[in-house]
Amino acid sequence: GENVEQHPSTLSVQEGDSAVIKCTYSDSASNYFPWYKQELGKGPQLIIDIRSNVGEKKDQRIAVTLNKTAKHFSLHITETQPEDSAVYFCAASKRSQGNLIFGKGTKLSVKP
Amino acid sequence: DAGITQSPRHKVTETGTPVTLRCHQTENHRYMYWYRQDPGHGLRLIHYSYGVKDTDKGEVSDGYSVSRSKTEDFLLTLESATSSQTSVYFCASPQTAMNTEAFFGQGTRLTVV
Numbered sequence: 001g002e003n004v005e006q007h008p009s010t011l012s013v014q015e016g017d018s019a020v021i022k023c024t025y026s027d028s029a030s031n032y033f034p035w036y037k038q039e040l041g042k043g044p045q046l047i048i049d050i051r052s053n054v055g056e057k058k059d060q061r062i063a064v065t066l067n068k069t070a071k072h073f074s075l076h077i078t079e080t081q082p083e084d085s086a087v088y089f090c091a092a093s094k095r096s097q098g099n100l101i102f103g104k105g106t107k108l109s110v111k112p
Numbered sequence: 113d114a115g116i117t118q119s120p121r122h123k124v125t126e127t128g129t130p131v132t133l134r135c136h137q138t139e140n141h142r143y144m145y146w147y148r149q150d151p152g153h154g155l156r157l158i159h160y161s162y163g164v165k166d167t168d169k170g171e172v173s174d175g176y177s178v179s180r181s182k183t184e185d186f187l188l189t190l191e192s193a194t195s196s197q198t199s200v201y202f203c204a205s206p207q208t209a210m211n212t213e214a215f216f217g218q219g220t221r222l223t224v225v
Binding site (some may be wrong): 001006032034036041042043044045046049075089091099101102103104105 | 116145147148152153155156157160170171202204211212214215216217219
């Protein structure tokens with residue numbers, strides 16, 4: 001089955017700096033790659049997603065890139081703010097079996 | 113949040129007792145999922161449903177059963193709770209079809225003592 005590896009497990013940056021979180025997946029049939037943000041005591045919330053027919057997608061300060069050949073995708077957050085502090089999860093799924101398989105998460109801390 | 117409500121939000125139970133968690137959605141979604149979240153493991157799929165009475169196992173299904181008798185409700189039952197099932201449980205449902213954005217409930221924190 002699909003396996004998703006996520007790195008780093010913790011990331012600390014200064015406010016205004018960029019943050020990058022990387023994930024790799026094992027199943028070449030996976031075609032949907034969402035990123036979720038989870039704040040303390042809440043359920044995960046989608047922040048951006050990308051499909052396998054696209055190499056990059058951007059939404060204001062957040063971008064995701066996908067390299068299908070290498071089977072990895074990354075989340076980029078620019079101009080980080082303290083409210084970006086949270087746990088971020090990557091996930092992968094495929095059309096024939098839409099269940100999301102998650103990475104283990106990255107705890108991002110943005111220091112003012 | 114796609115109208116997903118989990119109940120209870122917190123529960124403490126004793127080892128060996130059965131426990132049922134409820135997920136209720138108001139958007140008439142076809143697909144519903146149960147995940148558990150544990151430190152160092154992220155979110156792991158327990159069971160999922162692709163329609164009324166249609167369910168299947170996820171990667172950590174041992175010790176759990178599910179039922180879906182109505183579109184809006186997806187029940188997760190721990191048949192005989194063990195301490196290893198102490199966790200935070202999340203219900204999720206994609207808005208349109210599988211392989212699309214999933215909305216999560218607020219979670220149920222279960223402690224088995």
